[in-house]
Amino acid sequence: MAWIAVKMLVGDRAKFLGIVLGLTFAALLITQQGSIFCGLMLRTCAQITDITGADLWVMDPSVRFIDDVKPMLESALYRVRGVEGVRWAVPLYKGQARAKINPNVAHGNEPTIIEQVVLLGLDDATLVGAPHPNKIYAGSLRDLRLPDAVMVDHSRLEKLYPKENWADLPRLGNAFYQRFLRRQFEMNDHRALIVGVCEATRTFQTNAVVYTTYSRAKNYAAQERKILSYILAKTEPGLAPQAVARRIETTTGLGARTSNQFLWMTIDYYLKYTGIPINFGITALLGFLVGTAIAGQTFYNFTIENLKQFAALKAMGATNGRIVGMILLQAVIVGFLGYGIGVGLAALFGLRTANTELAFFTPWQLLPVTAAAIVLICILSSMLSVQRVLRLEPAIVFR
């Protein structure tokens, strides 16, 4: 009977395409909106995921998310280092600074550019939290220890140097960034010398990210008295970071989280206090509803239009079970196709937009979620169809 079900399904091309398109649309919308949502959420904690090497974040106990910086006393660092199970602990400064860029001398009397930047001060000795070497487009991390050295995130460089010939970038690639090395600007009247251009994962903020050392960050952020924003720590091998985090909390009174906990804490904060999840949730829900409506309606109509055929099969002795099996098989086929094409299109969309400002991240969990949604649509619409067929009097074949 399976082959009859398949032939019935694909026999009417237009209707078949209609059902598959409806499901494709639903799958596409759910995956795409979901990916954008996940992409945005990841941006909220980009500065957590960017920092590798350390597995613990220690902070003021009242910190709720990564940008909620509450400086601690320098002594906190030594207290954390003294906790059993902590292999090492280093300071991290995270704050704002104002960059003042004197226009390129060659351009004559241009007005000075002033831009707010995110300043990250890394431990002088270890540079824990620095960009990964393959994310450094020009210059080198070693040079960050030179006097006044800073490394700048490439994505917002254009804001600092708008007069640069940015049209050359696509042609030259990373070689383009060479020209910025050894350029200077000022932060808080202190000289900053660019020794590298790197990639930092994009955040929500539009500000450029500037890396420097912890001790130098003090100069650049003079308006603040305490500058120890976070302590990055590593647990001793063989110990569970979670357990060590709890120990830090009880012995120092500070807040301590594993990277993963801090990441989820930050995401939770954004989920709770911004409209992002609601807005995207609504769009994804709408996609689901529209997809359900289209696919479900088309599939249900398809069954209704085939009711007389099913009635003939029933009259000829096909049991309800086998007819339900036929409908379910048809639903599985269209669901599978719609899911595959929809997710494929979403992936294409993701690839096409990979190098743009668009936040797009498809965690693998999104795929089973989409699959479940499509299965749900198929089950709902085929349930409607099935109960019509079950109630069907085969006697209508004589009408």
Place this chain on the structure above:
Amino acid sequence: MVGEIAVESGERAAMGGAAGGRVAIRVRGLCKHFGRGEQRVSALRGIDWEVQTGELSMIVGPSGCGKTTLLSVIAGILNCDAGQVNIFGQETTRLSDSARTRFRAAHIGFIFQQYNLLPALTAAENAAVPLVIAGWGRDRAVRRASALLDSLGMGAKLGSLPNQLSGGQMQRVAIARALVHEPRLLVCDEPTAALDHETGLNVMNLLREQAVRPDRAVVVVTHDNRVFHFGDRLTRMDDGAIVEIVDQRRGAA
């Protein structure tokens, strides 16, 4: 199950002995109404009726007199309000829904006025459907159906879809489908109503030649008086009751 089998052998002995074949169908006190209140229609008002094997029995009468309803109840696709239907010793009115479905699959062939072919299947595939329902594999079923279609003069149209066939050709496919699993009872509702006169006669001729067998009963419902003479026995209905039974074979002899 054991009880049913016992009934079957007993009934069979009691039913034999009529002129020609054995009693294939015995209907007793069949009542069926549709709707309720003002809309209530009594479609069958206590029908007693018998059909012999080896005969083509025709049910005739004006439109709305209950012919289709009677045929549907006999074929086990419509439940009656009262009465019994006994087919080859099996009291089908007592069977559960699923048992009756299996009974239809094994023993009954259907021919509909509207053909009811599956539009997505070829002629040969359509004719093979009862075998597929019986659990045959696709290839074997289609091969058997093709051979039968060939003997019905449809050998050139095996791969055609229904919308590529004429009415007469579609009804031939329907006949093949009704006979392919060699059922013991064939029920046909207005098989010629959608056909022109000549095609209708051809289809009836084919039915007589191919369907009537000593061990099979054929029941044809029609209000097309130009084909009445194909029936061995003519049962005339009016307003849900049988008003006359004419044995045409004896009359002809």
